[in-house]
Amino acid sequence: MTDTGNELVFVGTSDLAGLIRGKSFPASEWEKRSRRGVGWTPTNVQITCFDTISESPFGSFGDLALVPDASTRFVLEDGQRLDFAMGDIRSLEGEPWPFCTRSLARRALDEFHALTGATVLSAFEHEFQLRDHPPRPGDAFGFKGFRDGQAWAEAYLDALRAAGCEPDTFMKEYGPGQYEVTTKPARGVTSADQAAILRLLTHDVLQRFGLIPSFSPILAPDSVGNGLHVHFSFLDNAGNPLTHDEGDPHGMSPLTRHFIGGVLKYLDQILAILAPTEISYLRLTPHRWSAAFNNLGFRDREASVRICPVSAQDAETVARQFNFEVRAADCAASPHLALAAIVFAGMQGVRDGVAPPAPAQEDLSLLDPAELAKKGLRRLPTSLSEALEAFGRSSAARDWFGNDFVDLYVAHKTGEMAQLEGLDWPAKCARYGEIY
Numbered sequence: 001m002t003d004t005g006n007e008l009v010f011v012g013t014s015d016l017a018g019l020i021r022g023k024s025f026p027a028s029e030w031e032k033r034s035r036r037g038v039g040w041t042p043t044n045v046q047i048t049c050f051d052t053i054s055e056s057p058f059g060s061f062g063d064l065a066l067v068p069d070a071s072t073r074f075v076l077e078d079g080q081r082l083d084f085a086m087g088d089i090r091s092l093e094g095e096p097w098p099f100c101t102r103s104l105a106r107r108a109l110d111e112f113h114a115l116t117g118a119t120v121l122s123a124f125e126h127e128f129q130l131r132d133h134p135p136r137p138g139d140a141f142g143f144k145g146f147r148d149g150q151a152w153a154e155a156y157l158d159a160l161r162a163a164g165c166e167p168d169t170f171m172k173e174y175g176p177g178q179y180e181v182t183t184k185p186a187r188g189v190t191s192a193d194q195a196a197i198l199r200l201l202t203h204d205v206l207q208r209f210g211l212i213p214s215f216s217p218i219l220a221p222d223s224v225g226n227g228l229h230v231h232f233s234f235l236d237n238a239g240n241p242l243t244h245d246e247g248d249p250h251g252m253s254p255l256t257r258h259f260i261g262g263v264l265k266y267l268d269q270i271l272a273i274l275a276p277t278e279i280s281y282l283r284l285t286p287h288r289w290s291a292a293f294n295n296l297g298f299r300d301r302e303a304s305v306r307i308c309p310v311s312a313q314d315a316e317t318v319a320r321q322f323n324f325e326v327r328a329a330d331c332a333a334s335p336h337l338a339l340a341a342i343v344f345a346g347m348q349g350v351r352d353g354v355a356p357p358a359p360a361q362e363d364l365s366l367l368d369p370a371e372l373a374k375k376g377l378r379r380l381p382t383s384l385s386e387a388l389e390a391f392g393r394s395s396a397a398r399d400w401f402g403n404d405f406v407d408l409y410v411a412h413k414t415g416e417m418a419q420l421e422g423l424d425w426p427a428k429c430a431r432y433g434e435i436y
Helices: 027-036 042-046 101-116 143-162 190-209 254-274 315-321 335-352 369-374 384-392 395-401 403-418 425-435
Strands: 008-014 020-026 038-040 064-068 074-076 082-090 119-131 167-172 178-183 212-214 228-235 296-298 305-307 324-329
Touching: 008 027, 008 064, 008 101, 008 190, 008 335, 020 027, 020 038, 020 190, 027 064, 042 403, 074 143, 082 101, 082 190, 101 119, 101 190, 101 335, 119 190, 119 335, 143 167, 143 178, 143 190, 178 190, 190 212, 190 335, 228 254, 228 335, 254 305, 254 324, 254 335, 254 384, 254 395, 254 403, 335 395, 384 403, 395 403
Parallel strands: 008 082, 296 305
Antiparallel strands: 008 020, 038 064, 064 082, 074 082, 119 178, 119 212, 119 228, 167 178, 228 324, 305 324
């Protein structure tokens, strides 16, 4: 790429609010900045999605560096030029900052590989809606909505591909003005990088067409929700699949079974990271095709973890296609932090040999807590306050993330919730709809 002097590069971090924040610098200084970074302030970690600052242990003290990663840099020339790279927050001595979401994801992935010898292959499946856009009645999964969006969708997918995100599918979803976009799986932290970039480019490209997209968990209390599904599979060091076992009734290898077991065992304790807003819990209710219990589903779209179908017939291709998805998440979550939380929980399941409950085949909302418990199941937290309490008292989460991070995250979200006091649910949805 050619730098002409004062053209700007933006280096960004996906923060605790799930938003991209960062700094820019002249492209001519790339070589220096890619080594030293740009200055960053510790208390920035406590900026909420409402641009308030939650209680911070750092105050006005301290200095950090936000260092761009050359492997994530891309330049888009169509429309207003964009030169962008994801970055890592480091100490001035070059060490990963314990509160950097990207560094946390990388640490979780490295620890998982050290324990199992496996590499995580993952993909983030996104849903979003167009705000202030007249819906087409009778067009759920429809052709009309696809044609309405085709011009901007093709420009959007072109931008994704140019940014290193390989599009897989695009469709008009069920809800009014709702669309789904999926990208192909990527190894390690790259999938979370691509998820952050996808959200950024959705807003950047669609605004050129006069459209306002929103990834908010739900735009109105009685409307459909916008989910985030994170697909997982595993590879060995030679690139061979480790996720499938044809001898298992549901196709799960021992690694997969114990990983899922860990995710489901600790799901209530990481839900505040995966579903991090008050309105997230309007979506995580029974019969919304989201997730309300810590259940495993075999091709069940109301399960928190779903074993996905494969289209292949031969054993080798089946093994490569086989994957599962974690469905109890939304796009207010930092993709890096969500990836870290899921991998930490899954890794604990592998370490302890946790078996998941049998796939549910019934309406779990009809069962009382005692009946659920007999099946190894429980209702997930029904509010952000409840989820934060579970996260804060989780000894497992404190082992994975560290006490300081857990306390910081709880303080961050407590400050966020304070900005919503006195608002009814439609007003809360409206506030989040503007931001995400």
